Amino acid sequence: MSVNRILSTKGRNVATIDPKSTLGEAAHILSERKIGALLVSDGTRPVSGIISERDIVRAVSAHGAKALDEPLSRFMTEKVVTCTSRTAIKEVMESMTNGKFRHVPVVENGALVGIISIGDVVKFRLAEIEAETQAIKDYITTG
Numbered sequence: 001m002s003v004n005r006i007l008s009t010k011g012r013n014v015a016t017i018d019p020k021s022t023l024g025e026a027a028h029i030l031s032e033r034k035i036g037a038l039l040v041s042d043g044t045r046p047v048s049g050i051i052s053e054r055d056i057v058r059a060v061s062a063h064g065a066k067a068l069d070e071p072l073s074r075f076m077t078e079k080v081v082t083c084t085s086r087t088a089i090k091e092v093m094e095s096m097t098n099g100k101f102r103h104v105p106v107v108e109n110g111a112l113v114g115i116i117s118i119g120d121v122v123k124f125r126l127a128e129i130e131a132e133t134q135a136i137k138d139y140i141t142t143g
């Protein structure tokens, strides 16, 4: 099963932010939208970086509250692991586990077309396990 299956259910909207915005502004958007990460885009490239709640915790722990007034580009991760809509969901799960991150942007032909979070993957797997269980029950009762 590919990433496209998840995108067709959750939609292709991605919350993005300009690298010159402050870390405090990023924290505000994450809190408002109840999400864990923002894609950083300067408008010229689809992905300039990613800033997640963990980056904010790390920055405040290292520099104190003054970090919130700094441009978020100082604290974002620049080397972002991405996938395409054809990537297998299993592969995305492996990337998240190996890289210890919970968000993977979906990039297609140089454009950002979605984002997969660990929550999306867990939701998908639960539905898949339920469907498998039901199929086995049906097989037993009709067999």
Ligand code: AMP
Binding pocket: 036, 037, 050, 051, 052, 053, 054, 055, 076, 077, 079, 080, 081, 082, 099, 100, 101, 102, 103, 104, 105
């Ligand atoms: P997260 O678990 O997604 O909150 O992110 C944990 C750390 O990994 C943070 O430093 C993020 O900036 C970074 N990160 C998140 N997603 C990715 C990704 N797809 N590729 C590389 N780094 C990431």
